[in-house]
Amino acid sequence: MVMRLSDVTTLRIGGPVDTFIEGSLEDILPKIEGDLLVLGGGSNILAADEGFSGTVVRDSSREVAELGGSQFRVDAGVVWDDFVAYSVDRDLSGLESLSGIPGSVGAAPVQNIGAYGADVAATVVAVRAWDRDINEAVRLSRADLKMAYRDSILKRSARSQKWGPTGRWVILSVDFELVHSAYGFVRYAELAKKLDVPVGGQAKISDIRDAVLGLRRSKGMVLDQTDHDTWSAGSFFTNPVVTRAPDGAPAFQTDGGIKVSAAWLIEQAGFPKGFSMGGQVALSSRHSLAITNRGGGTAHEVLEMARRIRSRVKELYSIELQPEPIFVGCQL
Numbered sequence: 189m190v191m192r193l194s195d196v197t198t199l200r201i202g203g204p205v206d207t208f209i210e211g212s213l214e215d216i217l218p219k220i221e222g223d224l225l226v227l228g229g230g231s232n233i234l235a236a237d238e239g240f241s242g243t244v245v246r247d248s249s250r251e252v253a254e255l256g257g258s259q260f261r262v263d264a265g266v267v268w269d270d271f272v273a274y275s276v277d278r279d280l281s282g283l284e285s286l287s288g289i290p291g292s293v294g295a296a297p298v299q300n301i302g303a304y305g306a307d308v309a310a311t312v313v314a315v316r317a318w319d320r321d322i323n324e325a326v327r328l329s330r331a332d333l334k335m336a337y338r339d340s341i342l343k344r345s346a347r348s349q350k351w352g353p354t355g356r357w358v359i360l361s362v363d364f365e366l367v368h369s370a371y372g373f374v375r376y377a378e379l380a381k382k383l384d385v386p387v388g389g390q391a392k393i394s395d396i397r398d399a400v401l402g403l404r405r406s407k408g409m410v411l412d413q414t415d416h417d418t419w420s421a422g423s424f425f426t427n428p429v430v431t432r433a434p435d436g437a438p439a440f441q442t443d444g445g446i447k448v449s450a451a452w453l454i455e456q457a458g459f460p461k462g463f464s465m466g467g468q469v470a471l472s473s474r475h476s477l478a479i480t481n482r483g484g485g486t487a488h489e490v491l492e493m494a495r496r497i498r499s500r501v502k503e504l505y506s507i508e509l510q511p512e513p514i515f516v517g518c519q520l
């Protein structure tokens with residue numbers, strides 16, 4: 189049977205693939221020639237309707253090893269939220285605010301996943317990766333990975349012409365350093381309000397996890413196959429970092445400049461939650477940053493909507509929104 193990328197991506201979009209292999213990355217990668225797509229949960233990918241004419245590899249490794257102290261070595265194939273649940277169950281703090289993010293451990297450092305005032309970079313010590321340039325396994329430290337807001341050397345490389353939709357390095361395992369504590373910090377106003385603690389205060393990590401999952405569900409940001417608002421690649425655009433925010437825009441100062449709410453820009457530009465151009469693709473009814481498939485949607489429709497939003501925001505605010513997902517066989 190022909191495997192289609194629509195079967196393995198959360199947008200449920202994408203045409204046929206030439207070859208699909210599932211197994212241990214370390215065994216498979218040395219033998220691959222030609223174009224490569226290493227796939228985790230397919231939750232940050234927009235794949236072309238024409239499909240992918242290379243090899244798609246999915247990692248079957250699922251080990252979590254204790255390295256001593258509060259360090260863990262986690263295989264790339266482990267489901268991200270399973271590891272978050274594992275850490276919270278053992279009173280290990282650090283990942284609780286990242287509960288409910290879809291995908292795999294191996295993809296987490298690629299765009300330095302983040303939510304509710306936390307990002308994964310704070311807990312990653314190093315990764316073991318297959319370097320496709322020299323065909324060897326290498327160790328990259330947190331500093332080597334250059335993780336920033338939804339970015340790292342891995343993501344930059346996955347966007348380069350040279351390497352295709354999977355970059356030069358394929359992560360085999362990630363080393364995390366967590367903190368032995370049943371309590372964690374709450375750094376995001378909406379979450380703090382829900383937990384009834386001040387921003388910067390502490391709460392039990394099990395309560396933080398429950399509150400984050402509740403907030404995420406209310407926005408359609410926890411995968412649910414019966415809920416079309418979750419048939420997305422998460423946020424389609426990142427929050428732009430600018431030197432001057434438009435009047436009235438929710439914005440806050442970061443090291444790199446002023447980060448402006450992309451959701452606000454999109455809504456102000458005339459694209460409310462639920463916006464549709466008449467086809468099978470629409471903005472989520474609960475989250476204006478998520479472009480969703482209502483069933484039978486195509487990559488072509490997603491790109492059309494994304495282009496329209498991007499050009500209108502640029503026209504009104506002179507800000508060019510940057511897409512968050514990785515494109516496979518298509519471009520914005």
Ligand SMILES: Cc1cc2nc3c(=O)[nH]c(=O)nc-3n(C[C@H](O)[C@H](O)[C@H](O)COP(=O)(O)OP(=O)(O)OC[C@H]3O[C@@H](n4cnc5c(N)ncnc54)[C@H](O)[C@@H]3O)c2cc1C
Pocket residue numbers: 198225226227228229230231232233264289290291292293294295296298299300301302303342346353354355357358359360408409410411418420421422423514
């Ligand atoms: C409903 C929903 C909510 C989301 N919420 C958030 C959120 O709050 N915060 C956030 O940051 N993201 C969010 N996302 C985006 C997405 O979940 C993350 O980016 C996630 O880390 C992607 O993991 P994945 O395994 O699905 O990666 P995939 O989509 O399978 O792959 C994405 C990219 O990573 C590469 N990749 C995958 N595995 C490896 C590996 N082992 N080594 C090297 N490269 C690899 C792929 O080749 C591809 O380039 C959301 C997505 C959805 C659908």
